[in-house]
Amino acid sequence: GAGVSQSPSNKVTEKGKDVELRCDPISGHTALYWYRQSLGQGLEFLIYFQGNSAPDKSGLPSDRFSAERTGGSVSTLTIQRTQQEDSAVYLCASHTWTGGMGELFFGEGSRLTVL
Amino acid sequence: GNSVTQMEGPVTLSEEAFLTINCTYTATGYPSLFWYVQYPGEGLQLLLKATKADDKGSNKGFEATYRKETTSFHLEKGSVQVSDSAVYFCALYSGAGSYQLTFGKGTKLSVIP
Numbered sequence A: 001g002a003g004v005s006q007s008p009s010n011k012v013t014e015k016g017k018d019v020e021l022r023c024d025p026i027s028g029h030t031a032l033y034w035y036r037q038s039l040g041q042g043l044e045f046l047i048y049f050q051g052n053s054a055p056d057k058s059g060l061p062s063d064r065f066s067a068e069r070t071g072g073s074v075s076t077l078t079i080q081r082t083q084q085e086d087s088a089v090y091l092c093a094s095h096t097w098t099g100g101m102g103e104l105f106f107g108e109g110s111r112l113t114v115l
Numbered sequence B: 001g002n003s004v005t006q007m008e009g010p011v012t013l014s015e016e017a018f019l020t021i022n023c024t025y026t027a028t029g030y031p032s033l034f035w036y037v038q039y040p041g042e043g044l045q046l047l048l049k050a051t052k053a054d055d056k057g058s059n060k061g062f063e064a065t066y067r068k069e070t071t072s073f074h075l076e077k078g079s080v081q082v083s084d085s086a087v088y089f090c091a092l093y094s095g096a097g098s099y100q101l102t103f104g105k106g107t108k109l110s111v112i113p
Helices: none
Strands: A005-007 A010-013 A019-024 A031-038 A042-050 A065-069 A075-079 A088-095 A110-114 B003-006 B011-014 B019-021 B023-026 B032-038 B045-050 B056-059 B062-065 B075-077 B086-093 B107-112
Touching: A005 A088, A010 A019, A019 A088, A019 A110, A031 A075, A042 A065, A042 A075, A075 A088, B003 B086, B011 B019, B019 B107, B023 B032, B023 B086, B032 B062, B045 B062
Parallel strands: A010 A110, B011 B107
Antiparallel strands: A005 A019, A019 A075, A031 A042, A031 A088, A065 A075, A088 A110, B003 B023, B019 B075, B032 B045, B032 B086, B045 B056, B056 B062, B062 B075, B086 B107
């Protein structure tokens, strides 16, 4: 498809398990973001990838969270030893720089529920 | 640090009513400002933006003016429709070495016939 694709759309897991969330950005977009959307909390920045530069990991809430982007395309967000407070919708967005901050294209998100 | 404050929701309006969703910001430098909209079951999408003071962004009948003196970017529409029911997010990008887009908490709008 032409848009940002995320999988799984829904994930229910038990506390303590590891989860992987996948993002397939729009082809040719060099920049990729992960955000977390919690009820009543808006969008919380997690991590940013731009081309071959070192990622901006300043938003990752703990060392249980990590992300990688292989070949400048697909990205995976991994949460180890999940906790109930990790329950949220995880959003991925991609864009390409157009002389400034352009439009971010968002996927529909992966809803994570930790029991 | 950068922050965006939006009016609390939810907001419920009748069709054809006037809409205002307030947004104020705190940022270093001269940020670019955005409104994103999230329709039910869909991802966020850009509604409009403004990149410098006094610029007016507009799209689909919505408007917002970048007011540096009041650090505001209020969203307005003269006559809302049921199809405008969605969650609206105000956001800013300040640059200054960071690539983060900072979002407000979102305002849910419901328009009833």
